[in-house]
Amino acid sequence: MPEAPGSLTSLRSRNRLLVVETVQRRGRISRVGIARATGLSRTTVSSLVADLIAEGVLAEAADGGGYRASSGGGRPATPLTLNPEGGGVLGVHLRHAGIRVLFTDLSGGVLGERYQELDVDHRPDDALAYVADTALDLVAAVGHDAGRVFGVGVAVSAPMQSQSHTLRTSSVLADWTGVDIAARLRERVGLPVHVGNDANLGALAEWTFGAGRGADDLIYVMLSDGVGAGLILGGELYEGATGSAGELGHIPVVDGGYVCRCGNRGCLETVVGLRALTSAFTHTRGPDTTTIADVVALLAADDPGAQRVTADAGRMVGRALVGICAMLEPRRVVIGGEVAAVGRPLLEGVREVLARQLPPPVGQEVTVTAGRLGDRAEALGAIALATHSTSAHLLTS
Numbered sequence: 001m002p003e004a005p006g007s008l009t010s011l012r013s014r015n016r017l018l019v020v021e022t023v024q025r026r027g028r029i030s031r032v033g034i035a036r037a038t039g040l041s042r043t044t045v046s047s048l049v050a051d052l053i054a055e056g057v058l059a060e061a062a063d064g065g066g067y068r069a070s071s072g073g074g075r076p077a078t079p080l081t082l083n084p085e086g087g088g089v090l091g092v093h094l095r096h097a098g099i100r101v102l103f104t105d106l107s108g109g110v111l112g113e114r115y116q117e118l119d120v121d122h123r124p125d126d127a128l129a130y131v132a133d134t135a136l137d138l139v140a141a142v143g144h145d146a147g148r149v150f151g152v153g154v155a156v157s158a159p160m161q162s163q164s165h166t167l168r169t170s171s172v173l174a175d176w177t178g179v180d181i182a183a184r185l186r187e188r189v190g191l192p193v194h195v196g197n198d199a200n201l202g203a204l205a206e207w208t209f210g211a212g213r214g215a216d217d218l219i220y221v222m223l224s225d226g227v228g229a230g231l232i233l234g235g236e237l238y239e240g241a242t243g244s245a246g247e248l249g250h251i252p253v254v255d256g257g258y259v260c261r262c263g264n265r266g267c268l269e270t271v272v273g274l275r276a277l278t279s280a281f282t283h284t285r286g287p288d289t290t291t292i293a294d295v296v297a298l299l300a301a302d303d304p305g306a307q308r309v310t311a312d313a314g315r316m317v318g319r320a321l322v323g324i325c326a327m328l329e330p331r332r333v334v335i336g337g338e339v340a341a342v343g344r345p346l347l348e349g350v351r352e353v354l355a356r357q358l359p360p361p362v363g364q365e366v367t368v369t370a371g372r373l374g375d376r377a378e379a380l381g382a383i384a385l386a387t388h389s390t391s392a393h394l395l396t397s
C-alpha cells in the first residue's frame with residue numbers, strides 16, 4: 001500500500017534519501033556534517049544512519065578519517081561513505097564516435113571499464129547491442145553478484161526531454177529519432193535504465209565526484225566531439241523547460257563562420273570542438289591527422305602555433321560564457337571533455353575573457369578550473385544518475 005503524502009513514514013523515507021544523497025555528494029562526511037548539510041536534527045540523523053548501516057547502504061570508513069566533530073576537540077567523528085559492497089551500477093557514455101561503459105560500486109569506485117570506437121551517430125542498433133553485451137560481460141568479468149547490480153545510467157550526446165528523458169527530435173542524432181534507449185536496453189539487460197544528456201551528466205559527475213564538489217552553483221563545459229554545458233544551480237541539476245538547457249556548442253560566436261551540423265553558421269562547436277581544434281594544424285603539419293595527444297605534445301614543446309590555437313579556443317569559450325555567467329553568477333566553471341586535456345592555455349583563455357568582460361562582483365567570484373574526471377566524467381555522471389534513481393526507488397518505496 002503506498003504511503004500517504006505527508007505521513008510520518010513518507011517523511012522518514014524522504015529523509016533517508018536526503019541522507020544518502022548528501023553522503024554521495026560529499027564522498028565522506030560525519031553524522032554531524034550530515035546534520036549541518038541537511039538541516040535535520042542530530043538525533044534524526046543518528047537514527048537514520050543506524051538503519052542505513054544495518055541495511056548495508058552506508059558504511060563507516062575503515063580508517064576513521066581522523067577529523068574532529070568540532071573545533072572544540074573531543075572524540076574524532078567517524079566519516080560515513082556509501083557502502084562499496086552494497087551493490088554495483090553501470091554507466092554508459094554514447095559519444096558520437098565511440099562508447100564507454102563503466103561498472104562501479106555504489107561509492108563510484110571503478111570495478112571495470114571498456115571503450116569501443118564506433119559510429120554511434122549512424123548505427124544505433126550496433127551501439128545498443130555493444131552496450132548490452134559489454135555491460136553483462138563487465139559484471140561477469142569482475143565476479144560481481146548480478147543480483148546486486150541496481151541499474152544502468154546512459155549519457156547521450158543529444159538534447160533530452162526533461163520529463164521523459166527520451167531523445168528529442170534532433171539533427172544531431174537524426175538516426176536515433178524514435179529510438180527508446182531506456183526500453184531497448186532494459187529489455188536486453190533486465191535492469192532499470194536511466195538516460196540523460198551527456199553534458200548534464202558530466203556536470204553531475206564533477207559536482208558529485210570531482211572538481212565541482214562544494215560548489216552548488218556551477219557550469220560544466222564539455223569540449224569533445226561536440227560541445228555542451230551542464231548547469232548545477234542551487235544544488236540541483238538544471239535542464240530547462242524542455243530539457244535543452246546547456247546547448248552551449250550551438251551558440252553562434254563567429255559571423256559567417258563554418259556551417260554547423262545543427263544548420264547554423266559560426267557555432268562555438270565549429271571553432272573549439274575536437275575536430276575544429278585538431279584541423280587547425282592541417283596547414284602546418286601536412287595531411288597527417290592531428291590528435292589531441294599531438295596538440296598536448298606540441299604545447300609541452302612550447303610550440304607557438306599550438307599555444308595560439310588553444311588560447312584562442314579558450315577565448316571563444318569565454319565569449320560564449322560571459323552572458324551566462326553574468327545572468328547566473330556561478331561559483332565555478334569546470335572545463336572538461338577530451339579537448340580539455342590541452343590544459344593551461346585553454347583555461348587561461350577562458351579566464352582572460354571572463355575577467356575582462358564580466359562585471360566586477362561576478363568576475364571576482366567565479367573560478368575557472370579543469371575537470372578532474374577526464375574522459376570518464378560523462379559515464380560517471382550516468383552512474384550518479386542511476387545511483388540516485390535507484391536510491392530514490394529503494395528508500396522511498
